[in-house]
Amino acid sequence: MNPRSFLIHGLIAGLLGGLVAFVVALGVGEPAINDAIAEEESSAAAAHAAEHAEEGTSTEGHSHGDEEGGISRGQQAGPGLATATVLFGVVLGGVAGIGAAFAAGRFGRLSPVATTGLVVGLGFLSAVLVPWLKYPPNPPAVGSGDTIGERTALYFGFLAISVLAVIGALIIARRVLEDRSAWTASVTGGAFYLGLVGLATVLMAPIDEVPDSFPANTLVDFRVGSLLTQSALWLTIGVVLTGLVHRAWTARAAEAVRLEKAQAL
Amino acid sequence: MSHTTAVATPEIAPVAIPVRQLAPWALFSALLAVVTLYFVGSEQGATTLLSGTGVHEWVHDGRHLLGFPCH
Numbered sequence: 001m002n003p004r005s006f007l008i009h010g011l012i013a014g015l016l017g018g019l020v021a022f023v024v025a026l027g028v029g030e031p032a033i034n035d036a037i038a039e040e041e042s043s044a045a046a047a048h049a050a051e052h053a054e055e056g057t058s059t060e061g062h063s064h065g066d067e068e069g070g071i072s073r074g075q076q077a078g079p080g081l082a083t084a085t086v087l088f089g090v091v092l093g094g095v096a097g098i099g100a101a102f103a104a105g106r107f108g109r110l111s112p113v114a115t116t117g118l119v120v121g122l123g124f125l126s127a128v129l130v131p132w133l134k135y136p137p138n139p140p141a142v143g144s145g146d147t148i149g150e151r152t153a154l155y156f157g158f159l160a161i162s163v164l165a166v167i168g169a170l171i172i173a174r175r176v177l178e179d180r181s182a183w184t185a186s187v188t189g190g191a192f193y194l195g196l197v198g199l200a201t202v203l204m205a206p207i208d209e210v211p212d213s214f215p216a217n218t219l220v221d222f223r224v225g226s227l228l229t230q231s232a233l234w235l236t237i238g239v240v241l242t243g244l245v246h247r248a249w250t251a252r253a254a255e256a257v258r259l260e261k262a263q264a265l
Numbered sequence: 266m267s268h269t270t271a272v273a274t275p276e277i278a279p280v281a282i283p284v285r286q287l288a289p290w291a292l293f294s295a296l297l298a299v300v301t302l303y304f305v306g307s308e309q310g311a312t313t314l315l316s317g318t319g320v321h322e323w324v325h326d327g328r329h330l331l332g333f334p335c336h
Contacts, residue, residue, distance in 0.1 A: 007290060007294070025326070081326040084328060095294050098294045104281065149312075249279075252277070
């Protein structure tokens with residue numbers, strides 16, 4: 001139970017999480033992406049023809065159907081998607097492992113297994129669920145290239161506020177836990193997080209770029225697919241990491257019991 | 266009952282790992298996370314370090330499905 005073992009456990013959990021997320025993304029995410037691209041192509045075809053006729057406009061603007069930069073749709077949906085989910089998964093797993101190492105032994109009598117679950121659960125809440133509610137992801141063909149800078153800043157800004165707020169909430173809860181009950185500590189931390197994120201939600205500009213003509217079913221399918229992909233990633237990391245920490249923790253406890261017995265002799 | 270299940274209920278108190286020991290691991294993990302987050306989530310989108318669109322196109326579907334804003 002040292003930083004090294006936590007990191008290794010996290011990396012293993014992250015690798016598995018990335019692979020599971022890839023499979024889930026392939027199953028529930030890709031169909032919606034393909035629908036969105038088909039929609040973009042059919043609606044763009046007419047506009048495109050007119051545009052090209054007018055002035056030899058370069059196709060600098062992003063389109064999806066055909067190969068771009070030598071990368072086909074098949075590559076994007078296969079090895080490209082796998083690269084993204086596995087790379088992201090391994091790094092996230094490592095960060096979760098180190099986060100779990102920080103939390104272990106720092107929340108009263110909670111076991112390292114419980115604090116690991118707490119870290120991954122609150123990580124999912126603050127880095128996935130809450131940002132998903134404020135700035136839900138959009139499929140290809142939704143969103144104007146002109147606002148990508150603004151949208152990126154808003155999304156990452158909100159993500160940072162949410163994650164930092166949850167870390168702040170944990171620090172506050174720990175302080176309160178010193179001389180109050182776990183209930184008071186949890187409610188105080190929770191109120192701090194909700195207050196801060198609620199304020200950010202109200203104050204930060206909305207992103208409203210979905211064209212009226214875009215099919216609602218495709219939009220919902222994509223957003224749910226995205227949430228399921230990220231849930232699969234975090235759930236796998238949570239299950240595997242708590243499992244590995246549990247194994248290490250029981251081994252250590254058994255060792256302690258053995259030592260105690262040996263000393264009693 | 267000769268089988269004790271003491272292993273299942275460890276009665277030792279969890280010991281916090283000192284921050285001093287954790288700091289280098291945390292720093293490196295955080296840096297790696299930022300770089301990965303940037304390349305998977307944003308490179309050749311809002312900002313571009315490498316010319317072309319290869320990185321963007323390669324992680325395109327993952328970027329969308331992992332919830333990042335994309336073109």
